[in-house]
Amino acid sequence: xxxxxxxxxxxGAVMGMALxxxxxxxxxxxxxxxxxxxxxxxxxxxxxxxxxxxxxxWVEQKNAEGGVYVKAFDKKIPIKLVAYDDQSNTATASTLxxxxxxxxxxxxxxxxxxxxxxxxxxxxxxxxxxxxxxxTGTGGSFFSKDNPxxxxxxxxxxxxxxxxxxxxxxxxxPALGIKRVAILYSTNEFTGTQANxxxxxxxxxxxxIEIVYDQGVPTETTNYTVILNNIRAAKPDAVIHLGYAPxxxxxxxxxQDVGIKxxxxxxxxxxLETELLEKNVGAKGLQHVFTYVPPSEMAYPVNFGMxxxxxxxxxxxKYADGKIEFGFNAVAGYTTALVIEKTLSVAxxxxxxELRKAVFSLSGNxxxxxxxxxxxxxxxxxxxxxxxxxxxxxxxGHIKFVAIYPHEVATGKPVYPKP
Amino acid sequence: xxxxxxxxxxxxxxYFSLLGIGLNLxxxxxxxxxxxxxDFLMLGAFVAFGxxxxxxxxxxxxxxxxxxxxxxxxxxxxxxxxxxxxQSRDPExxxxxxxxxxxxxxxxxxxxxxxxxxxxxxxxxxxxxxxxAAKALGAKPEGGPVDILGQSFPAAWVxxxxxxxxxxxxxxxxxxxxRLGTLTRAVMSRRDEAFATGINVDRVCAAAFGIGLGxxxxxxxxxPFMFGSVTPAFGAxxxxxxxxxxxxxxxxxxxxxxxxGIVYGICYMLVQTFLSSWADLLPYVLLIVVLLLRPSGLLxxxxxxx
Numbered sequence: 001x002x003x004x005x006x007x008x009x010x011x012g013a014v015m016g017m018a019l020x021x022x023x024x025x026x027x028x029x030x031x032x033x034x035x036x037x038x039x040x041x042x043x044x045x046x047x048x049x050x051x052x053x054x055x056x057x058w059v060e061q062k063n064a065e066g067g068v069y070v071k072a073f074d075k076k077i078p079i080k081l082v083a084y085d086d087q088s089n090t091a092t093a094s095t096l097x098x099x100x101x102x103x104x105x106x107x108x109x110x111x112x113x114x115x116x117x118x119x120x121x122x123x124x125x126x127x128x129x130x131x132x133x134x135x136t137g138t139g140g141s142f143f144s145k146d147n148p149x150x151x152x153x154x155x156x157x158x159x160x161x162x163x164x165x166x167x168x169x170x171x172x173x174p175a176l177g178i179k180r181v182a183i184l185y186s187t188n189e190f191t192g193t194q195a196n197x198x199x200x201x202x203x204x205x206x207x208x209i210e211i212v213y214d215q216g217v218p219t220e221t222t223n224y225t226v227i228l229n230n231i232r233a234a235k236p237d238a239v240i241h242l243g244y245a246p247x248x249x250x251x252x253x254x255x256q257d258v259g260i261k262x263x264x265x266x267x268x269x270x271x272l273e274t275e276l277l278e279k280n281v282g283a284k285g286l287q288h289v290f291t292y293v294p295p296s297e298m299a300y301p302v303n304f305g306m307x308x309x310x311x312x313x314x315x316x317x318k319y320a321d322g323k324i325e326f327g328f329n330a331v332a333g334y335t336t337a338l339v340i341e342k343t344l345s346v347a348x349x350x351x352x353x354e355l356r357k358a359v360f361s362l363s364g365n366x367x368x369x370x371x372x373x374x375x376x377x378x379x380x381x382x383x384x385x386x387x388x389x390x391x392x393x394x395x396x397g398h399i400k401f402v403a404i405y406p407h408e409v410a411t412g413k414p415v416y417p418k419p
Numbered sequence: 420x421x422x423x424x425x426x427x428x429x430x431x432x433x434y435f436s437l438l439g440i441g442l443n444l445x446x447x448x449x450x451x452x453x454x455x456x457x458d459f460l461m462l463g464a465f466v467a468f469g470x471x472x473x474x475x476x477x478x479x480x481x482x483x484x485x486x487x488x489x490x491x492x493x494x495x496x497x498x499x500x501x502x503x504x505x506q507s508r509d510p511e512x513x514x515x516x517x518x519x520x521x522x523x524x525x526x527x528x529x530x531x532x533x534x535x536x537x538x539x540x541x542x543x544x545x546x547x548x549x550x551x552a553a554k555a556l557g558a559k560p561e562g563g564p565v566d567i568l569g570q571s572f573p574a575a576w577v578x579x580x581x582x583x584x585x586x587x588x589x590x591x592x593x594x595x596x597x598r599l600g601t602l603t604r605a606v607m608s609r610r611d612e613a614f615a616t617g618i619n620v621d622r623v624c625a626a627a628f629g630i631g632l633g634x635x636x637x638x639x640x641x642x643p644f645m646f647g648s649v650t651p652a653f654g655a656x657x658x659x660x661x662x663x664x665x666x667x668x669x670x671x672x673x674x675x676x677x678x679x680g681i682v683y684g685i686c687y688m689l690v691q692t693f694l695s696s697w698a699d700l701l702p703y704v705l706l707i708v709v710l711l712l713r714p715s716g717l718l719x720x721x722x723x724x725x
Contacts (some may be wrong), residue, residue, distance in 0.1 A: 020611070037710055039535075040530060040535060041526055041527075041530055041535060041650075041651060041652040042652045043532075043652070045535035045536075045650065045652065046535055046536050046537055046650070049534075049535050049536075058601055088652070122635040187696055203573030215695050215696070216695065216696045217691070217695045217696060217698060218697075218698055218699035219694065220656070220699050221698065222645075222647050222648075223431070223645070223646065223647070223691075224653060225427055225572070225573060225576075226424050226427050226691045226692055227691055227692075227695060229423045229570075230692060245537065246537055246647065246648060246650075249539065249647045249648045250536055250646065250647025250648065253539065253647050253648075254543060254573070254647070256542065257542050257563050257564060257573030257574070257575065258571055258572070258573060259563050259564045259571060274538065276536055276651075279536075279538075279539075280538070280539045280647070280648050290459075321534075323533070323535075323536070324534060324535075324536070325536060393522045
């Protein structure tokens, strides 16, 4: 009797454990479908293709190793990358995002690069209750407490990007003689949010800083000569230009062409896509420009994935033709991939809310080549911060970064005013 | 405050005229809408990249090269596409679809060949040959911006404005001082009658198509200097801008495009000065205003009939 009871209990326990376990290894899918978009043409191609190339590099690397470890099935499973070209068009992107979810039934839903092409994915992900791996869509409005279906992977939310600029202007600026600031921004989610935050940070600091010029221009703007003339008329000590890479190229070229010299000039992309900007503006045109310092210059210690030096080597090997520049966005794509890999290694199922839980469990613990991955409660990235730096030329005339602010990461003093 | 945008508007407007004149010539002669116009402009920019980065020469030398090259391309392309198109029931409408497809193909091929990134040429390199020649003759040319009425403008703007004026002047000479131009105007005015009088309409149209593409390519040579950089996707925006300028001046009247370009340039610079956030709405607002108030364009019927 006792033996029967023990046997029955044992069998029951084994069956119970089997039923409690989410999925048996035998039920594991042949592949994990990762759905994303990229822009091979159009305005956002230059920021989208490097991100996509970084993601693709990881997929190929992992598949060559037999796939990624998926805890839910306790085995390595190959990744199938389902990627469509949205051609930088938000309407096309909307259709394709829907297709990824409803037709392709992807397991992992990853947005295209940049806030403009991420925006349609945010709504669609929420409607379909799919968790969105937001690569570089930093727009502040994407993140709210009532939307659990998003987290920002690879760069900080736009609202905190300009904090080092504002702190530098308000804390170090007055002593340097910076009193009048001009803000010019492209009217899109990424740079518009940064402009709003910068304005707020400066006002809240109560420092003797006056904003003497504050204008938005369409993101499609390719000519700034007249605008530069207006900015010059406002006599600013510092000019903060917030735009995408093509905006920065046109802006900095126009600054050179018209022969205007601003004592301090900040642009976003000389730091983020230095190769691209140097190719188009020239090293001299970037000299003394203030910018964000990218992770490639900070060489963050990693506890997962390749470090920046190894990643650069792998990148150069795979993309030897040089058609896609290595920069901030190339790092961003690979960072997204690392977060996904780590997520799959801790998530107990592929349920979307379980994926979210797994992503949030990495916050503060995951250290990649992009810095420390840290999320706030809304899914906004608050780690991976970008310090303020300045571009200088070394003895060979090549661009080098000098970190300026915060002081604890500074590698030099600012050159102000521009000689 | 007003002087700068007005002068900038005229300089940039002259370039805009060059941007649109080829499109208008093709429409005026053949009544087909070349939606790949901007893509030929983009290809012109790539000719300039080749001249500068591969041959190490002044990008200004790309102007004659691009023109000749794309006149030939235009004549060949005309032979391949347009006669079949003209035989269809509605060539004007079908041309939109055909050239939209061509635009997509060109963009895709250039993307495959050169990648998607922005490309440009250092501004100081434009006209470097002239600077070197002036130095050799003992002059001391100053680089950098050019002063006009006490305001400084990029040298590239002035050079492109001068080339645009020359190109528009040559189009005028072609249309009004050559036999082929007279035949071209005859075809523009009454295609059927021109055909009935024995004019080789196909030859005239092929020449006009080639010249139209050649002018687009010349505009493309200056695009990296005027717009900061060029990508393979540059063509679509350029076509829209060119189309607005053409409608503004007068659809079918190439010389009206010159005025359309200057008006567009001045409006654009004024909007950038006083309402910068709204600048990208300008083409569409101008298009609506012109179509409502003067559908034939600023230089409409009067010049066309003459």
